[in-house]
Amino acid sequence: MLRIERVSEKTGNLKEIRRLYDASFPDDERIPWKRIFAMLGETRRMYAYYDDALFVGLGYLFIHKNIAYLGYLAVEEELRGRGYGSEILRCILQEMKAYKTVIDIEVVDEKAENYEERLKRKNFYLHSGFEPTGVGYYFYNVDYELLSANGRVSAEEYRNLILEHWGPIAANAVFKKL
DSSP, X not given: OOEEEEXXXXXXXXXXXXXXXXXXXXXXGSOOHHHHHHHOSSSEEEEEEEETTEEEEEEEEEEETTEEEEEEEEEOGGGXXXXXXXXXXXXXXXXXXXXXEEEEEEOOXXXXXXXXXXXXXXXXHHHTTOEEEEEEEEETTEEEEEEXXXXXXXXXXXXXXXXHHHOGGGXXXXXXXX
Protein backbone atom coordinates (compact mmCIF):
# COMPACT_ATOMS: atom_id res chain seq x y z
CA MET A 1 0.00 0.00 0.00
CA LEU A 2 1.42 3.34 -1.02
CA ARG A 3 1.74 6.33 1.24
CA ILE A 4 0.40 9.50 -0.37
CA GLU A 5 1.55 13.04 0.36
CA ARG A 6 -0.06 16.13 -1.09
CA VAL A 7 2.78 18.27 -2.44
CA SER A 8 3.24 21.75 -0.96
CA GLU A 9 6.09 24.09 -0.12
CA LYS A 10 6.53 22.01 3.05
CA THR A 11 7.17 18.76 1.17
CA GLY A 12 10.60 17.52 2.15
CA ASN A 13 11.80 16.13 -1.19
CA LEU A 14 10.68 18.83 -3.63
CA LYS A 15 13.95 18.59 -5.57
CA GLU A 16 13.40 14.89 -6.13
CA ILE A 17 9.80 15.46 -7.21
CA ARG A 18 10.83 18.22 -9.60
CA ARG A 19 13.62 16.05 -11.04
CA LEU A 20 11.10 13.29 -11.85
CA TYR A 21 8.64 15.82 -13.30
CA ASP A 22 11.30 17.39 -15.51
CA ALA A 23 12.69 14.01 -16.63
CA SER A 24 9.32 12.43 -17.40
CA PHE A 25 7.69 14.94 -19.73
CA PRO A 26 8.91 16.77 -22.85
CA ASP A 27 9.57 20.50 -22.44
CA ASP A 28 6.66 21.43 -24.69
CA GLU A 29 4.22 19.34 -22.61
CA ARG A 30 5.31 20.59 -19.18
CA ILE A 31 3.84 23.50 -17.31
CA PRO A 32 6.83 25.48 -15.98
CA TRP A 33 7.61 24.30 -12.43
CA LYS A 34 7.17 27.73 -10.84
CA ARG A 35 3.77 28.08 -12.48
CA ILE A 36 2.56 24.59 -11.63
CA PHE A 37 3.70 25.04 -8.06
CA ALA A 38 2.10 28.49 -7.78
CA MET A 39 -1.22 27.07 -9.04
CA LEU A 40 -1.44 24.28 -6.45
CA GLY A 41 -4.55 24.58 -4.32
CA GLU A 42 -7.98 23.02 -3.99
CA THR A 43 -8.53 22.53 -7.71
CA ARG A 44 -4.93 21.85 -8.74
CA ARG A 45 -3.19 19.15 -6.78
CA MET A 46 0.10 17.33 -6.97
CA TYR A 47 0.70 14.16 -5.02
CA ALA A 48 3.89 12.29 -4.22
CA TYR A 49 3.66 8.52 -3.73
CA TYR A 50 5.95 6.48 -1.50
CA ASP A 51 6.58 2.82 -0.79
CA ASP A 52 7.53 3.26 2.86
CA ALA A 53 10.23 5.95 2.60
CA LEU A 54 11.02 5.26 -1.08
CA PHE A 55 9.72 7.97 -3.44
CA VAL A 56 8.12 6.11 -6.37
CA GLY A 57 6.12 8.64 -8.33
CA LEU A 58 3.91 11.66 -8.72
CA GLY A 59 0.49 12.63 -9.99
CA TYR A 60 -0.95 16.02 -10.90
CA LEU A 61 -4.70 16.64 -11.07
CA PHE A 62 -6.85 19.56 -12.07
CA ILE A 63 -10.45 19.50 -10.84
CA HIS A 64 -13.13 21.29 -12.84
CA LYS A 65 -16.74 20.92 -11.75
CA ASN A 66 -17.39 17.15 -11.77
CA ILE A 67 -14.23 16.21 -13.69
CA ALA A 68 -10.72 15.43 -12.50
CA TYR A 69 -8.09 15.80 -15.24
CA LEU A 70 -4.99 13.70 -14.68
CA GLY A 71 -2.44 15.91 -16.37
CA TYR A 72 0.71 14.15 -15.22
CA LEU A 73 1.54 10.71 -13.88
CA ALA A 74 5.15 9.59 -13.52
CA VAL A 75 6.99 6.72 -11.88
CA GLU A 76 10.72 6.70 -11.19
CA GLU A 77 12.37 5.12 -14.23
CA GLU A 78 14.19 2.39 -12.31
CA LEU A 79 10.92 1.38 -10.61
CA ARG A 80 8.76 1.08 -13.73
CA GLY A 81 7.24 -2.30 -14.48
CA ARG A 82 6.78 -3.14 -10.79
CA GLY A 83 3.12 -2.16 -10.52
CA TYR A 84 3.64 1.29 -8.99
CA GLY A 85 1.91 3.10 -11.86
CA SER A 86 -1.14 0.86 -11.53
CA GLU A 87 -1.20 1.36 -7.77
CA ILE A 88 -0.93 5.15 -8.15
CA LEU A 89 -3.85 5.10 -10.59
CA ARG A 90 -5.90 3.00 -8.17
CA CYS A 91 -5.20 5.59 -5.44
CA ILE A 92 -6.17 8.47 -7.75
CA LEU A 93 -9.37 6.81 -8.95
CA GLN A 94 -10.33 5.96 -5.37
CA GLU A 95 -9.73 9.50 -4.16
CA MET A 96 -11.51 10.97 -7.21
CA LYS A 97 -14.40 8.46 -7.22
CA ALA A 98 -16.92 11.31 -7.05
CA TYR A 99 -15.45 12.77 -10.26
CA LYS A 100 -15.26 11.61 -13.83
CA THR A 101 -11.53 11.25 -14.37
CA VAL A 102 -10.03 12.02 -17.77
CA ILE A 103 -6.60 11.75 -19.36
CA ASP A 104 -5.34 12.61 -22.80
CA ILE A 105 -2.82 10.44 -24.60
CA GLU A 106 -1.21 10.63 -28.01
CA VAL A 107 -3.35 8.82 -30.59
CA VAL A 108 -2.02 5.33 -31.26
CA ASP A 109 -0.78 5.69 -34.84
CA GLU A 110 1.12 2.84 -36.46
CA LYS A 111 3.10 5.41 -38.47
CA ALA A 112 4.30 7.27 -35.38
CA GLU A 113 7.96 6.99 -34.44
CA ASN A 114 6.96 6.02 -30.90
CA TYR A 115 4.09 3.70 -31.88
CA GLU A 116 5.03 0.95 -29.40
CA GLU A 117 5.27 3.46 -26.54
CA ARG A 118 1.87 4.92 -27.42
CA LEU A 119 0.27 1.47 -27.62
CA LYS A 120 1.82 0.43 -24.31
CA ARG A 121 0.60 3.63 -22.64
CA LYS A 122 -2.95 3.22 -23.94
CA ASN A 123 -3.09 -0.43 -22.87
CA PHE A 124 -1.81 0.53 -19.41
CA TYR A 125 -4.66 3.00 -18.93
CA LEU A 126 -7.28 0.65 -20.40
CA HIS A 127 -6.08 -2.11 -18.07
CA SER A 128 -6.31 0.35 -15.16
CA GLY A 129 -10.00 1.14 -15.63
CA PHE A 130 -10.04 3.89 -18.24
CA GLU A 131 -12.21 3.62 -21.35
CA PRO A 132 -12.09 5.33 -24.74
CA THR A 133 -14.47 8.30 -24.97
CA GLY A 134 -14.56 8.40 -28.76
CA VAL A 135 -13.28 11.98 -28.54
CA GLY A 136 -9.95 13.28 -29.73
CA TYR A 137 -8.41 16.64 -30.38
CA TYR A 138 -5.52 18.24 -32.21
CA PHE A 139 -3.40 20.71 -30.28
CA TYR A 140 0.09 22.05 -30.98
CA ASN A 141 0.75 19.56 -33.77
CA VAL A 142 -0.22 16.53 -31.70
CA ASP A 143 -3.29 14.30 -32.04
CA TYR A 144 -4.70 13.28 -28.67
CA GLU A 145 -7.30 10.75 -27.59
CA LEU A 146 -9.36 11.15 -24.42
CA LEU A 147 -9.81 8.24 -22.03
CA SER A 148 -11.98 8.44 -18.94
CA ALA A 149 -12.89 6.52 -15.81
CA ASN A 150 -15.81 6.89 -13.40
CA GLY A 151 -18.01 8.09 -16.28
CA ARG A 152 -17.61 9.34 -19.82
CA VAL A 153 -16.38 12.88 -20.51
CA SER A 154 -17.76 14.65 -23.59
CA ALA A 155 -15.80 16.89 -25.95
CA GLU A 156 -17.67 19.93 -24.63
CA GLU A 157 -16.91 19.08 -21.00
CA TYR A 158 -13.24 18.56 -21.82
CA ARG A 159 -13.07 21.77 -23.86
CA ASN A 160 -14.45 23.73 -20.89
CA LEU A 161 -11.97 22.00 -18.59
CA ILE A 162 -8.91 22.83 -20.71
CA LEU A 163 -10.06 26.41 -21.23
CA GLU A 164 -10.24 26.77 -17.46
CA HIS A 165 -6.93 24.97 -16.93
CA TRP A 166 -4.76 26.21 -19.79
CA GLY A 167 -6.49 29.51 -20.48
CA PRO A 168 -7.20 31.13 -23.87
CA ILE A 169 -4.40 29.18 -25.58
CA ALA A 170 -6.59 26.07 -25.32
CA ALA A 171 -9.16 27.66 -27.64
CA ASN A 172 -6.85 26.50 -30.47
CA ALA A 173 -7.63 22.84 -29.76
CA VAL A 174 -9.59 21.23 -32.60
CA PHE A 175 -11.92 18.45 -31.42
CA LYS A 176 -13.01 15.44 -33.47
CA LYS A 177 -14.75 12.11 -33.13
CA LEU A 178 -12.47 9.08 -33.19
